[in-house]
Amino acid sequence: NAGVTQTPKFQVLKTGQSMTLQCAQDMNHNSMYWYRQDPGMGLRLIYYSASEGTTDKGEVPNGYNVSRLNKREFSLRLESAAPSQTSVYFCASSRGPTNEKLFFGSGTQLSVL
Amino acid sequence: QKEVEQDPGPLSVPEGAIVSLNCTYSNSAFQYFMWYRQYSRKGPELLMYTYSSGNKEDGRFTAQVDKSSKYISLFIRDSQPSDSATYLCAMTRNNAGNMLTFGGGTRLMVKP
Numbered sequence: 001n002a003g004v005t006q007t008p009k010f011q012v013l014k015t016g017q018s019m020t021l022q023c024a025q026d027m028n029h030n031s032m033y034w035y036r037q038d039p040g041m042g043l044r045l046i047y048y049s050a051s052e053g054t055t056d057k058g059e060v061p062n063g064y065n066v067s068r069l070n071k072r073e074f075s076l077r078l079e080s081a082a083p084s085q086t087s088v089y090f091c092a093s094s095r096g097p098t099n100e101k102l103f104f105g106s107g108t109q110l111s112v113l
Numbered sequence: 114q115k116e117v118e119q120d121p122g123p124l125s126v127p128e129g130a131i132v133s134l135n136c137t138y139s140n141s142a143f144q145y146f147m148w149y150r151q152y153s154r155k156g157p158e159l160l161m162y163t164y165s166s167g168n169k170e171d172g173r174f175t176a177q178v179d180k181s182s183k184y185i186s187l188f189i190r191d192s193q194p195s196d197s198a199t200y201l202c203a204m205t206r207n208n209a210g211n212m213l214t215f216g217g218g219t220r221l222m223v224k225p
Contacts, residue, residue, distance in 0.1 A: 004156070033211065040121060042201070042215035043157070050211070058211065090156050100145055100208050104156030 002026055004105035006091050012111045013081045021076040021108050023091030029103070030096045032074035033058075034066060036087040037107075043090065049074055050097035081112040116140055119202060119216035128225050132189040136202035136216045139183065143204040143214075146178050148187045151199045151218065160200075161187060192223045 004025045013019055025032065033048040045058030049068040063085060065077045074093075078085055088109050092102040117138045126132055134148075144165055149157035161176040163169045163185075169176045175188040185204070189196055202216040 031211075040217045042115075042117070042119075042217045043203075043213075044215075045211060045213070048211045056211070092156075097211070098208050100147070100205050100213060101159055101162060102157075102213070104149075104158065106156050107154070109154075 004091055004093055004103055006089075006105035006108050008108060009106065010109050012113065013078075014113055015082060017081050017112075018077065018079050019081065020078075021089055021091075021110075022073070023075065023105060024073045025091075025093040025103070026072065027093060027095075027103065028071070029093035030071070031094045031099070032068065033092040033094075033102065034064070034074070034076045035090045035092060035104075036060065037090060038087050046076065046089075081110075083112050086110060086112045114139065115217075116214050117202060117204060117216040119219050121217055121219060123220040123222050125222045125224060126192055128192060128194060128223055130192050130223070132187075132192050132196070132221060132223075134187040134189075134200050134202075134219050134221065136185050136204075137183055138185075138204060138214075140204075140206065140214075141180070141183065142206035143180075145205045145208060146176070146185050147203040147213075148174075148176055149201040149203060149215075151201060153198075157201055189221075192221075194223050194225050197221060197223050 047066040148161040151157040199218040
């Protein structure tokens with residue numbers, strides 16, 4: 001039982017490059033989330049998907065787009081990476097939108113030069 | 114001022130010590146309180162969950178909420194080197210997963 005799986009684990013980009021972070025969960029959860037974690041800032045919500053077919057902005061959505069591909073998969077895209085997007089990105093899932101118990105993946109460490 | 118404050122540490126204790134980790138918050142509407150443990154280069158994992166005020170115990174871990182003081186604590190008894198991690202508090206005013214507010218985390222080191 002893998003839980004929440006994120007790929008890649010590490011990535012280095014140059015300013016202006018694009019990339020997609022992949023996330024998949026095998027817990028049959030309805031809701032999925034993308035967070036970023038920066039030193040001293042705590043986890044901040046970028047986007048979330050309450051259920052398959054819906055996505056909504058979180059606290060820090062600028063510069064990102066998401067796709068809820070199906071119930072299992074939720075991807076995060078950086079169209080034109082900026083140094084300010086250097087961070088550790090976590091995908092998470094929960095049983096539903098009214099369930100605050102989140103299960104996290106292992107993260108993607110992204111550096112934008 | 115951040116909505117949720119946590120001392121970043123690091124907090125270094127000897128094995129077997131009682132550890133107290135704390136968070137203060139400013140939003141009196143918060144009702145659901147959680148503690149996550151995060152090992153280095155891993156994602157956070159839910160450790161403790163409490164609703165409203167009071168205590169909750171799970172093995173060596175006790176979570177305490179004092180809503181009147183806007184203060185929550187996590188106590189670890191008989192601390193072990195395997196408890197060395199960053200501990201994040203999180204809270205929300207309702208039970209929506211997209212409304213969590215996280216603290217910045219406290220790094221704990223338990224030395225053998």
